[in-house]
Amino acid sequence: MTGHQEPATEGSPLTPVKPVEPELLVVTGMSGAGRSTAANALEDLGWYVIENLPPQMLAALSELVSRMPGALPKLAVVVDVRGKALFADIRESLNALSSAGVAYRVLFLDASDETLVRRFELARRPHPLQKDGRILDGIGSERQLLAEMKSQAEMVLDTTALNVHELGAAVTELFSESGPVVLALTIMSFGFKYGLPVDANFVADVRFIPNPHWVPQLRPLTGEDAAVSDFVLKDHGAADFVERYVHALEPVLEGYRRENKHYATIAVGCTGGKHRSVAVAIELAKRLSQYPRVTTSIRHRDLGRE
Template sequence: MSLDRADASQTTRLVLVTGPSGAGRSTAINVLEDLGYEVIDNMPLRLMPRLLDGPPLGRPMALGLDVRNRDFSVDAILDLVRQRRAEAGQAVELLYLDCSTEVLLRRYSETRRRHPLAPAEAPLLGIEREAALLQPLLEQADTLIDTSELTVHDLRDEVQALFDTDPNARLAVSVQSFSYKRGLPRGIDTVFDCRFLRNPHWEPSLRAMDGRDDAVATYVEGDPLFPEFLERVTGLIEMLLPAYRDEGKSHLSIGFGCTGGQHRSVTLAEKLANILAMQGWQVSKRHRELERTARAAPPSSVG
């Protein structure tokens, strides 16, 4: 259940932040605090009714919940959500930060931390136990952010786009490129397949470059279908963005995919992002495969 901005301005917004250890809950909590939320992390559940029944704070609140809470209980959290939603004047949202087992294992290996549910055992056991324990919260989450492929900066952008309390905040647009070989990016809203355009990979002089290079962009733009494709895509997005903004949507993610995620999709993502930015939209760009190749070390942990 997402709140539109009109509702958010008339109710006390409460965001409960949870998810498996190492998935980015602490980072999300810090972002919410920067956005002006009253933040309390790991507060005992039995004390929450007293806190929430107190005088209104006049600003939104975010509570961090994880298995380290002294009296952590999935049932108690779900009961709290149901109870608070039944009360007028309080809007409760459950934000769940998820992450794949493989990435969580890597993060624990990098930090050499012990898992709270398996302090004397292998981290994998704790990760599996926690996933089973939190499954009901995952299923009931209002907002789900999968951080498996996100850096700290990516996660900050996601949380800010979704939970910024500024009533004058604009719709944030993310334009991404990717390779179909590695699947669709997580959380993508709209996807365009540009594999029908001629491929610079087969030009030896262009193979090592990417879609940000002028020579590659010129080659891709030279495809007879390119001008009409870009025009139609741009027209569609220009029509949709005001409608999404007026509906209260705070973030839209647009993806362009090609075979390797290096040439055609990058060129299209760059072109559309620049067009939208010139029109005054708040736009960010991400090239998943180029970022993956450029990282000499594993991505920074978002835990």
């Protein structure tokens, strides 16, 4: 007589255990943009990090990881352009990974030319591609070489305004296991008179809102002060704008999830970046942080400038 057999349950001996899918992250970007800092942050999170790997070795490395997924469940490979001839083949190497069914993501670190020049000058080191020219010549060559990689990267992290601690925190936020964060949003306030932010995915103009600058008691305050925030947000047009703008961003957030995009910047601008844009950015961050698996951080680019 055959004994009664209990239904298979997840994790029981009757249920095949799904192997751990290894994660492969390719970290690249502009020299001086913070690749080493990002690598250190990933190591702190338990990733196995390999720096300065020639792109041609990606396929062999991924094959090793596929054969031993439990040994290296999280592998980050830092690739740079110091070997220019080798880097030229990186797209072919990544295509080979896709053809072999190896899933990977690309984190691209960038910064403004002015910031990169200042960092190289402070370190008193030449740019790896400048040869006998200037640092800017090397940066220009590198941007041209990396243009395709940046356009196809799942995550582009601009480090222009970040110090090493802030960059480490940003990487930790993107890859921490404390929660399944799908999308990390930076809500940035700025002043139009200082120029548009180059790293913004969306730009909103809130100069239609009455300006607290023309109210004597509010002029010395900022959008972080309750009096200014109340003045800005009590305006019917401002409240209506915030509500509709958040609603309009809903399909964008869903689209980013589908496309596996993990980082985006929403910029809010007024004339000087002191009152209206600051108050609206804070309110947008509060609203957007309520969405599931979304985190928000606030950056006031021009606050404090005269």
